Amino acid sequence: MRVIGRLALITLGSNNISPWGDAAETVQKAMNHLSLLAQMPLKCSPIYATPAFPAGNGPDFVNAAVAFETASKADDLLQALHQIEVEANRTRIKRWGPRSLDLDLIGLGDLICPDAQMQAHWRDLPLERQTQETPDQLILPHPRVQDRSFALVPLADVAPDWPHPVTGQTIRQMLLARPASERDTVVPL
Numbered sequence: 001m002r003v004i005g006r007l008a009l010i011t012l013g014s015n016n017i018s019p020w021g022d023a024a025e026t027v028q029k030a031m032n033h034l035s036l037l038a039q040m041p042l043k044c045s046p047i048y049a050t051p052a053f054p055a056g057n058g059p060d061f062v063n064a065a066v067a068f069e070t071a072s073k074a075d076d077l078l079q080a081l082h083q084i085e086v087e088a089n090r091t092r093i094k095r096w097g098p099r100s101l102d103l104d105l106i107g108l109g110d111l112i113c114p115d116a117q118m119q120a121h122w123r124d125l126p127l128e129r130q131t132q133e134t135p136d137q138l139i140l141p142h143p144r145v146q147d148r149s150f151a152l153v154p155l156a157d158v159a160p161d162w163p164h165p166v167t168g169q170t171i172r173q174m175l176l177a178r179p180a181s182e183r184d185t186v187v188p189l
Helices: 023-035 074-087 116-123 149-158 171-177
Strands: 006-014 048-050 061-070 102-108
Touching (some): 006 149, 061 149, 074 102
Antiparallel strands (some): 006 061, 006 102
């Protein structure tokens, strides 16, 4: 009997070496680890080369996305993602600095955590404050997914029709709303 779960959307990024190899090897190995969490086959995007964000904040990145169904609770899934990051020697020294592996839980079905008001607070936070402040709890959907082509391009490969549970926009619509010049910086490896 198949257990029906929520669609988990996860982005992967690396711009540093890990025990698993270079950035591309690290992202691929992390995809393999994520396949163990999925209740169904994992849907994986291609691997992309992307500029560091914010610009000039370290080496360029390798990014990808996966989607899979899971019955896991959001906090349990986040804990599993953090454990994979630990295995890849992820350190959190500088906000948005170079890292061996970054796994972001972008969305989990139609779940809004902790609530729409808190999600909106973090979504609307000015960039200069984003560089200094981090939430002390899981915010879903990811508050800035709609602002980042490096996340939206690979997400469009795995879940183009997933509707953002707050705005109602699909991944495809959010991606098309980004400037073409920004979308064009996300290139397949």
